[in-house]
Amino acid sequence: MDRAPGPSVRLRLTLSYAGFLMVAGTLLLAAVWVFLLRYVPERAVLIVPDDGGAPGDVFPVRSNLLGVFAPRAAAVFAFLLVFGLVGGWFLAGRMLAPLTRITDATRRATHGSLSHRIQLPGRDDEFRELADAFDAMLARLEAHVAEQRRFAANASHELRTPLAITKSLLDVARTDPDHDTGELIDRLHTVNARAIDLTEALLLISRADQRAFTREDVDLSLLAEEATETLLPLAEKHGVTIETGGDITPTSGSQALLLQLTMNLVHNAIIHNLPEQGTVWVTTGVHPGTVTLTVENTGEQLTPELASTLTEPFRRGTERVHTDHAGVGLGLAIVRTITEAHDGTLTLTPRPAGGIRVTVELPTSPSVSS
Numbered sequence: 001m002d003r004a005p006g007p008s009v010r011l012r013l014t015l016s017y018a019g020f021l022m023v024a025g026t027l028l029l030a031a032v033w034v035f036l037l038r039y040v041p042e043r044a045v046l047i048v049p050d051d052g053g054a055p056g057d058v059f060p061v062r063s064n065l066l067g068v069f070a071p072r073a074a075a076v077f078a079f080l081l082v083f084g085l086v087g088g089w090f091l092a093g094r095m096l097a098p099l100t101r102i103t104d105a106t107r108r109a110t111h112g113s114l115s116h117r118i119q120l121p122g123r124d125d126e127f128r129e130l131a132d133a134f135d136a137m138l139a140r141l142e143a144h145v146a147e148q149r150r151f152a153a154n155a156s157h158e159l160r161t162p163l164a165i166t167k168s169l170l171d172v173a174r175t176d177p178d179h180d181t182g183e184l185i186d187r188l189h190t191v192n193a194r195a196i197d198l199t200e201a202l203l204l205i206s207r208a209d210q211r212a213f214t215r216e217d218v219d220l221s222l223l224a225e226e227a228t229e230t231l232l233p234l235a236e237k238h239g240v241t242i243e244t245g246g247d248i249t250p251t252s253g254s255q256a257l258l259l260q261l262t263m264n265l266v267h268n269a270i271i272h273n274l275p276e277q278g279t280v281w282v283t284t285g286v287h288p289g290t291v292t293l294t295v296e297n298t299g300e301q302l303t304p305e306l307a308s309t310l311t312e313p314f315r316r317g318t319e320r321v322h323t324d325h326a327g328v329g330l331g332l333a334i335v336r337t338i339t340e341a342h343d344g345t346l347t348l349t350p351r352p353a354g355g356i357r358v359t360v361e362l363p364t365s366p367s368v369s370s
Contacts, residue, residue: 009099010092017088018081025080029073036065098127102134114142150312162195201330204260208334208341213254217365220249220258220293221284227262228282231270239276240297242266246284249291250365253342261338262293264331265358269297273355292361299355307348307356311336335360 101118108116117138120131166188173184207213228242235242251258269280278298285292311332332348335358339346344362351357 010089010096013092013095014085014088017091018084021080021084021088022077025076029076033069033073036069098131102127102131105134105138109138109141114138114145147312159195159198162191162198165191198330201334204257205330205334205337208257208337211341213257213341215252216255217367218251218253218255218258220251220262220291220362221246223255223259223262224266224282224284224293226259227266230263231266234267235270235280238270238273238278240270240273240278240280242270242280242282244282246282247286249284249286249293250367251291251342251362252365252367253362257338258342261335261360262295264335265293265295265360268331269295269358273297273299286364287361289364290361291364292359294357294359296351296357297355298351298353301354302350302356304350307350310348310356311346332358 098120101120105116105118117135118131119135120128122128169184169187169191173181224244224246228244232242266280266282269282270278273280280295280297283294285294336346339360339362342362344360347359347361349357349359
């Protein structure tokens with residue numbers, strides 16, 4: 001935005017300091033003048049000593065008071081003006097020094113340098129709070145940009161893989177006319193389906209991240225029941241038992257996205273479980289101002305450090321698995337994005353006995369809280 005040039009903040013503060021000092025000086029001199037007018041007599045008074053000696057001083061009268069007071073008052077005004085301008089310029093510079101550092105950091109961030117921090121020294125005040133808030137914003141922005149770059153690199157790699165496999169299969173079919181066409185079609189179908197799933201997952205993340213959805217009242221307990229019923233055949237295939245329970249949990253958001261969130265959590269809990277006789281617990285709860293969806297499962301021992309990385313895109317637990325139901329490595333990344341788009345929090349906690357507990361906490365529906 002183009003703006004007309006104007007005086008600097010430092011100059012305006014300097015003039016403000018000097019102007020305030022001049023007003024204070026004027027009031028002080030006015031008070032002195034009123035005092036003199038009140039106590040100075042109208043006629044001259046000859047002061048005679050008590051011992052009868054020579055006459056002493058003659059007290060000044062009002063007639064010549066102005067001539068004596070005005071030059072001295074003018075000198076005081078000149079001193080106050082110079083002192084106010086010089087002192088105000090110095091004080092304004094000292095007060096605005098933190099803003100200079102913040103402006104410099106802003107310019108660096110504008111040119112792509114997100115690693116710079118203001119780190120303003122001194123005790124806590126408004127400028128320090130502003131600088132600390134700006135540093136925190138830069139840290140979050142730097143982490144977000146780094147995450148987006150990793151996501152773009154990983155997505156490019158994941159999308160390149162099915163294309164490379166497809167090219168290899170077609171090259172084999174071209175060089176070997178006697179190759180089994182049915183097997184080739186089946187493999188191409190599998191690779192193509194995986195590429196479509198990955199693309200749809202990326203689009204879902206983009207849609208949730210942009211919050212391009214209409215909010216409506218949603219009951220998480222009903223979504224949990226729907227997800228468990230849909231994935232029950234998969235659980236039976238893996239020998240996993242699903243246990244559900246909890247309260248009615250009204251929240252606000254996109255029913256389709258929240259169902260996708262629940263499906264992803266239950267699906268991951270089934271796939272990443274014990275080889276046999278595993279268990280998945282799906283519970284919902286209501287708390288003051290929030291509702292929760294908790295999905296936990298049995299499985300391998302996980303460290304807190306590993307658990308904290310599972311929401312990163314294309315992370316699949318302790319290793320990169322590629323079974324029929326392994327997904328595309330975006331399950332928990334989608335869960336995190338949908339949760340954040342609904343102003344919620346996602347918590348991953350390793351279970352002492354093995355497996356993990358995933359808790360999604362969302363705000364209560366406004367229609368219920370009101």
